Amino acid sequence: MLYFEQMFAGPASARAFSFMAPMSEILDFDKEGGLIAAVVQDANTRRVLMVGYMSREALEKTLTTGHVTFYSRSRRQLWTKGDSSGHYLHLKSIATDCDGDALLVEAEPAGPGVCHNGYYSCFYRTLEDGAWVENDTRAYNPDAVYRTQETKAKR
């Protein structure tokens, strides 16, 4: 909520308008059928943690709650990272690129790892000598965090 209050000064309707106006001018949701790629970077370590996709709704929910929220292409619904695991991504800032078709989200991860496989970053495999090699050790046990396949799917 603190983030929300920092972003918008007026009453709820004015807030929504002040956000939507510049967003609709700059952001291009059309290239990917209503979605924009969103890169999440740890605001402190600068490690890239994950890439997701945001719809307008996902972006608005991210801004109003301060919890980074995506649109799941496979489940066709919004999902807030951390709703199942508790490992929320606390929003620090959002930037967009020259074409307005990608977002760079700086966030502070609440948990030890963002990846549902137990790693700090989803990018835990690097190409070496023609093969993908793990570049990190597990930060937590995903089986203890995601008790069912359903919650694992939700992350």
Place this chain on the structure above:
Amino acid sequence: MLYFEQMFAGPASARAFSFMAPMSEILDFDKEGGLIAAVVQDANTRRVLMVGYMSREALEKTLTTGHVTFYSRSRRQLWTKGDSSGHYLHLKSIATDCDGDALLVEAEPAGPGVCHNGYYSCFYRTLEDGAWVENDTRAYNPDAVYRTQETKAKR
């Protein structure tokens, strides 16, 4: 070429095979119609520079030349960042995420800026108080680098 030689030890045919086998097992090019989102991060400063899309061909060209190469969705062809501007992205490493549907490319930019608008990073606008605000100054004059609209489109 040094990068290429580091990656593959055998003759050309063996190299291609050793690369293709693990790539086809892990990477998911199907979600975006043959493309994977590729985040480029400065290997030294850790700043995220841009997001592009790679086809299998673009990834192979990136690996064999050491110059980061994308597939342009608007022009429907490969484009090597720097071919017009000289601002090549020298490949340092490539990681993939848990789902195999995104790439994280660490690179050293040859020029002062990656963005065709003259900025160091394409993510030069940050959302502040409901509006997009420039968060950086221009690193070079794009009109001097991209002489025609055609070369600007190619970047």
